Structures are given as C-alpha cells and as structure tokens.
Amino acid sequence: MIQLLRRMFKNKNNRNCQFKYKQLYFFGQNVAFCSNGNPSQQRKYPIIYKNFNGNIDIKDLLKKIEKVRKNVRKGIFPAECEGCHLIKEVDEADSLKIDFIQFSDYCLCNSRCIYCNSWRTSIVQEDGRVKSSVGISDSYNIIPIINILISKKLITQNTAIGFAGGEPTVYQYFEDALKLLLDFGIKQIKIYSNVIRYSEQIARGLNMGVVDLTVSVDAGTKExxxxxxxxxxxxxxxxxxxxxxxxxxxxxxxxxxxxxxxxxxxxxxxxxxxxxxxxxxxxxxxxxxxxxxxxxxxxxxxxxxxxxxxxxxxxxxxxxxxxxxxxxxxxxxxxxxxxxx
Ligand code: SF4
Ligand code: SF4
Known part of the structure; x- marks a missing residue:
C-alpha cells in the first residue's frame, strides 16, 4: 500500500510538459509559455500576461513563472495544458533558467499564406515596405526587452532565441534586434522567414553559424x-x-x-x-x-x-x-x- 502511494506520488511529480515551462513567447498582445498549444483544446496555450504592451516587470515575471512550476511539481497544470499530449514523464525542471525566447510580437507580412491570418491587415507598398491597413503600428519595440532580459541574465549567450511570424524581415526593429543579439554572442537563433526580403543580418548570422533559418515553401511547383x-x-x-x-x-x-x-x-x-x-x-x-x-x-x-x-x-x-x-x-x-x- 505504502509502495503504491509512493509510486502514485512519484508519477505525479515526474509529469511535466516536455518543454518544462522554460520557454517564453512574446506575442503581439500576450506573453506565453508555449506557441503550438494544446491540440486537444484547439491549440490553447498557457498565457503569462494578457494585453502585454512591451513594458516588462522582471520580478513579477519570475514570480509568475515560479508559481506555475511549483504547481506543476504538485501535479497541477495550467488549465490550457490539461490533456496535452506533450505532458509526459520527464525530469523535474531544475531552475528558473529559460531555455528559449521567441519574439513574434509583430503581425505584418508581405506574403498571403492561406493558412495564416498575419497578412490580413497588411498592405504591401510599391517599394516593398509593409504597413498596417488598420492604422496600428506593428506592435511594441523588443529592443528594450532584450536589453533588460540580458541585464537580468534571463538571456545569456546560451539562451536560444526565435523570431517567427508575422514576417520578421518586415518588422521595423528586426535588423537592429538581430544585430544586438549577434553582437551579444547568442549561440543559437532560429528565424522563420518567407525570405521574400533579403536580410543582411540573417546573412551575417548564417555566416557566423549562429542563425537557423526555416522557410515555408509549401509546394513543389510555382502554381x-x-x-x-x-x-x-x-x-x-x-x-x-x-x-x-x-x-x-x-x-x-x-x-x-x-x-x-x-x-x-x-x-x-x-x-x-x-x-x-x-x-x-x-x-x-x-x-x-x-x-x-x-x-x-x-x-x-x-x-x-x-x-x-x-x-x-x-x-x-x-x-x-x-x-x-x-x-x-x-x-x-x-x-x-x-x-x-
Ligand atoms: S503542456 Fe502543451 S499546451 Fe501546455 S505548455 Fe506544454 S506544449 Fe504547451
Ligand atoms: S509568411 Fe508567415 S507570417 Fe507571412 S502570411 Fe505566411 S505564414 Fe503568415
């Protein structure tokens, strides 16, 4: 009986999301632990801040992350994670370390992929620049956020960084943000781009062996x-x-x-x-x-x-x-x- 209880207790403690709540995603209006979401709940994902406007309070952020992890150690998962197939038997999260931070706070795009909503408020001008059709600038400036995360050691050279869509290369702060991260010495930066626009900083990061670039071609033929x-x-x-x-x-x-x-x-x-x-x-x-x-x-x-x-x-x-x-x-x-x- 005692052994059975021990086993139950152990299993509960060892269950965790595969990503262990060690990832941060900066979206246009919220900050979250995950981007793909829970397939058994229409891809809902656990949110840390709703209506986020770019002003970051590091103390509060750390408190919120630790609270979720503490609950998970007790077997209590965020409601959005219930039933997610990525909750498995894994080792416990070891520290407050963040493994991966993704910036996707911009929503403009110069492509019009059928499976995406990003482009729907975007107008591509004759010069190839993209502007919003609803008069909203494309989100907040991530450069102060990167600087503060670096200063508080939440971004170290070993933190993997991601840029995803909208289209990073049309986001107004992208080239400067990427330059800052490359100059800082980040070792791994993952970028999702449609490569319609060529980026000098992406080229630089590829040349340094730091950037991984993913391009959705989605077809074998032009048609x-x-x-x-x-x-x-x-x-x-x-x-x-x-x-x-x-x-x-x-x-x-x-x-x-x-x-x-x-x-x-x-x-x-x-x-x-x-x-x-x-x-x-x-x-x-x-x-x-x-x-x-x-x-x-x-x-x-x-x-x-x-x-x-x-x-x-x-x-x-x-x-x-x-x-x-x-x-x-x-x-x-x-x-x-x-x-x-
Ligand atoms: S359990 Fe699923 S929904 Fe929750 S953070 Fe992990 S991957 Fe995302
Ligand atoms: S390139 Fe990316 S962001 Fe742009 S429309 Fe396609 S999927 Fe959306």
Whole structure:
C-alpha cells in the first residue's frame, strides 16, 4: 500500500510538459509559455500576461513563472495544458533558467499564406515596405526587452532565441534586434522567414553559424506555391534561398518547410517535386507540418490517416534523396493519433 502511494506520488511529480515551462513567447498582445498549444483544446496555450504592451516587470515575471512550476511539481497544470499530449514523464525542471525566447510580437507580412491570418491587415507598398491597413503600428519595440532580459541574465549567450511570424524581415526593429543579439554572442537563433526580403543580418548570422533559418515553401511547383502563399514569390524565394545557402557556414542551418494544406497541396507529387528542387539548390534539411487550422477547427480519422501517409511518404523520399528531415508538431500529432487509434 505504502509502495503504491509512493509510486502514485512519484508519477505525479515526474509529469511535466516536455518543454518544462522554460520557454517564453512574446506575442503581439500576450506573453506565453508555449506557441503550438494544446491540440486537444484547439491549440490553447498557457498565457503569462494578457494585453502585454512591451513594458516588462522582471520580478513579477519570475514570480509568475515560479508559481506555475511549483504547481506543476504538485501535479497541477495550467488549465490550457490539461490533456496535452506533450505532458509526459520527464525530469523535474531544475531552475528558473529559460531555455528559449521567441519574439513574434509583430503581425505584418508581405506574403498571403492561406493558412495564416498575419497578412490580413497588411498592405504591401510599391517599394516593398509593409504597413498596417488598420492604422496600428506593428506592435511594441523588443529592443528594450532584450536589453533588460540580458541585464537580468534571463538571456545569456546560451539562451536560444526565435523570431517567427508575422514576417520578421518586415518588422521595423528586426535588423537592429538581430544585430544586438549577434553582437551579444547568442549561440543559437532560429528565424522563420518567407525570405521574400533579403536580410543582411540573417546573412551575417548564417555566416557566423549562429542563425537557423526555416522557410515555408509549401509546394513543389510555382502554381501550387501561388495557391498556398497567395503571392508570386516562388522564384524570388529560391533566389534568396540560394544566396543564403552560399553564405551559410553550414548548409544544414537552412531548412525548407512544407505545410500541408488539405485539398491544395496534400499531394505526393508536390512533396516529391519540392524535395527534388530543394536537393537541386543544396538544401540539406526539410520539415513537414500540417495547417494549424486542421487542429484548431476539427479533424477526422480519414484526414489524420491521409496526413500520416504523407508523413511516411515524406520520410521515405527524404531518406531516398539523402536529406535530413523533421516532422513538426501537427504532423507528429497526426502520427500519434494514428498509432494510438
Ligand atoms: S499546451 Fe502543451 S506544449 Fe504547451 S505548455 Fe501546455 S503542456 Fe506544454
Ligand atoms: S509568411 Fe508567415 S507570417 Fe507571412 S502570411 Fe505566411 S505564414 Fe503568415
């Protein structure tokens, strides 16, 4: 009996989110622990601050993080995390250390991906600059936040940093923020960009071997690319991808990605053409994912099995062509769904 109680107690204490609440995401209006969210709750994610406007109170932030971690150690998870498939038996979080900080506080974009809302309030001007159609500037300035996080050692050279969408290269503080982080000596910076606009600081970070760049191409042909991306960017992005590949210290820092959008690009033939084109220009790593809307708005078995078949096709073709590959969260969810059915 005592042993059974001990076992129950131990299991409860050892359960944690795979990311251990060691990540911070700065979104346009909130700060959160997670970005992908809980697939069993329409991708809800645990929020630390709502209506965040860029003014950061470090003491309060640390207090809030510690409170969540303390509860998790007792087996009490934030409501948004209940039922998340990433809660597993893992070692306890060891300290207040933050492993990863992502900045996604801007929402403007110069692409029009069918699976994304970022571009819907964006106007691309003739000079290629992007402005908001609703008169709101694209969010707060992250440079003071980076400076304060560095001064309080919440960002150290070993903290991984991320920039995601909207499109980082059209965010007004992006080049300066990236320069600051590169000058500070951050060792790993992950950037999601559509590469329609070439960035000197991204090129610099690639050359230093510090930046990992992920580009969602989403198609094997120009026609399907236009259907998914909503703009004619196929040739331009391959041109910029080649420039970045030439300058990168290590070619596997650049990842070409394919987001499966049901009824548009959920085709083996497109996936194959994308893999071959990637190989042709020297891409060494590929990723596949599934449109977030499928997880948010409901899915069925038939679709999950189809996605899993495409997952397997992608894996086999990548191996056949000797390219590294990764399956991202939503596609992994489809795989788990099929395996546990
Ligand atoms: S929603 Fe899932 S992945 Fe996100 S913090 Fe909660 S448990 Fe972790
Ligand atoms: S490039 Fe990124 S931010 Fe822009 S519309 Fe596509 S998914 Fe959204």
């Amino acid at each position: 399907i690319h236009k259907k998914v991306k909503g703009v004619e960017s196929y040739e331009l992005i391959y041109e910029n991808l080649k420039r970045y590949l030439q300058i990168a210290k290590n070619k596997s820092q650049i990842v070409s990605k394919y987001v499966i959008v049901p009824e548009i690009n959920d085709l083996e033939s497109e996936i194959e053409k994308w893999i071959l084109k990637s190989k042709e220009i020297g891409v060494k790593k590929l990723e596949i994912n599934l449109d977030d809307r499928v997880i948010e708005n409901g899915y069925n078995s038939e679709l999950m099995y189809k996605i899993n078949t495409l997952n397997n096709y992608f894996v086999n073709k990548s191996k056949e062509n000797n390219i590294d590959y990764d399956i991202c969260a939503n596609c992994l969810f489809a795989r788990d769904y099929c395996e546990n059915k």
